Amino acid sequence: MSGRTVTVHCVRAALGGAQRLGIDTVPLLQEARIAPLLLGDEQARVTPEQFARLVRGLHRATGDEFLGLGTAPSRPGTFAMMCHACIGCRDLGAALERAARFYGLFPGGPDLVLERHGGEAVFALRSDLRERAEGRFLAECLMVVWHRLASWLIGRRIALHWTAFAHAAPPYAADHGPMFGCPVRFGAERTGAGFDARWLSAPVVRDEAGVTELLRRAPAELLSRREYGTTVAEQVRRSFLRALREGRPARLPEVAQIAERLAVSPATLRRRLQAEGTSYRRLVDQVRREAALAGLAEGREPIAELAVRLGFSEDTAFHRAFRRWTGTTPGAYRGYRGQQI
Template sequence: MGRRTITVHHVRAALGGARRLGIDTVPLLQTARIPPLLLADDRARVTPEQFTSLVKALHRATRDEFLGLGPTPSRNGTFAMMCSACLGCRDLGAALERGVRFYGLFPGGPDLAVERRGAEAVFTVRNDLRGYAEGRFLAECLVIVWHRLASWLIGRRIALRWAEFAFPAPPYAGEYGLLFGCPVRFGARRTGAGFDAHWLAAPVVRDEAGLAELLRRAPADLLSRREYGTTVAEQVRRAFVTALREGRRPARLPEVAQVAARLAMSPATLRRRLQEEGTSYRLLRDGVLRDAAISGLAAGREPIAELAARLGFSEDTAFHRAFRRWTGTTPGTYRLLGTAAGEGKGPLQRGQQS
């Protein structure tokens, strides 16, 4: 419990390469227990576990570490060799530079760069991938993976200062601040991100044994969301998640005044800080409840009435209204579609066999 769910827009984007290669994506979705019908609803979301399973399935089906999203495939094992080459570097700056040179050896591969600009280090994707249907998603993934890899190499969480993207803001632009944990900007010349340059001098602390464990979970684990606790919104969200984990029935999420007191600020200051970060107490509260509800329904073990009560809803009808507002469907329908996806059957097929 507590991990953020993922918008269906990113699920569609991840499938783009396989579709371009003519691969039937329905079995891949079913393997990940993602109902194919959910892809038609812009408000739909999936759990991190479902998205991780989908990425692994796409990795196997496309035989491409870029999931078929780029101009040329990246053969399995390429990322592992690049990581292995980075382990022998003295510090993060040298490791990132070696990784950039490594991928530069492959024609048609990503054109990456790491630069120092005063007090900032900047990682960018220099080649224009906008000519490909899902090229911008690949560029986003490259920034995410390199950021997570950099943090892993030094064993420290590197907070991003900013991230920018070489395309206009999409309808789901609000997802990006949560995904990257920093201010974001669209319509930039290049896709990239910046962080404090002092991290470049941090020593590389990982070894081959640690790399084997990382690769066992890659690439899906590197694409999963991370919280760095560096924003007020993340700290507020953590307070909600902690309250849910306490297991009270019904759940008692802290009020604005309680959260503000924990963060040593006034309620008015808390509201202002959240507004500056593009969110609010209510949006964060609803997001945590939504993600917990989706995770509970996807797990399939808890009766819907008990799930509603555990999340603090006094009536089933209130839970149904909230869930429809969040996702565009009802809790029962969401669970039914998920069950059908796991069995490899659509609702009509299940009805015909009953």
């Protein structure tokens, strides 16, 4: 699985419920191959694989699919039963309504609702989870999971118009735009997301076998992977990732080359990336950062070779970029892996 790296602020938030329950989280971090000392670095990030392992460990340790973040636990198997209930629906609208009713059966469960306002549909969380810091992160997780699950059910990425959260902006708020692919605001009246109501009539295309495969990795992977489907930014990212895999040193395609592959002009490509809140240079920087962190986390590749693989002309350029990304050096970052608290 290759995806965007996860800020250490999300790691801390995910641990909040277990810590409140008195669970020793150090073994869980070590099992996920996340050095405990990394949590003290404000700019640190972990790979999607590390975060998925941590979420799975927290599920086991808390016995709660909400990781101890909610006002009441969600017993293991609840999410699976909800998924099985949804695939019997004729279309996405019926599936989302069934999912909302399903969780409404459990005391303390999330109060979900699907609304229609003219040509826009809104999937919202009516529960106010702000009374605990952990609840705010749970609200974010719920919105990520419902969006990716809904897209998975119909086999197409649902483009969101907006996403809103009732709580104040967290330290990692900048990650939310790329995560949801739409404008995100905080301090709203309630938590929810809006999208074109026409998606509600899209047929559910998944079956029991598909659910079984999904559940082998979910919901942990739903939280850590990139969003389901394709945007222009994702197509550009895939071109970069392909170049990183195929070349040593990597020669990332230029704007004109990518535009030709997508059958658009360079100016159109730039406009579409801008509309998605990003740019060619920003995507280059993100892909290199994620590949650098993943390579250092795995720990097998010499730093000089990693710099070459990422297309840096010299070690010093890589070190300067890495310090800008994380506030530390590649060697110091890799050194966290062997440290204990």
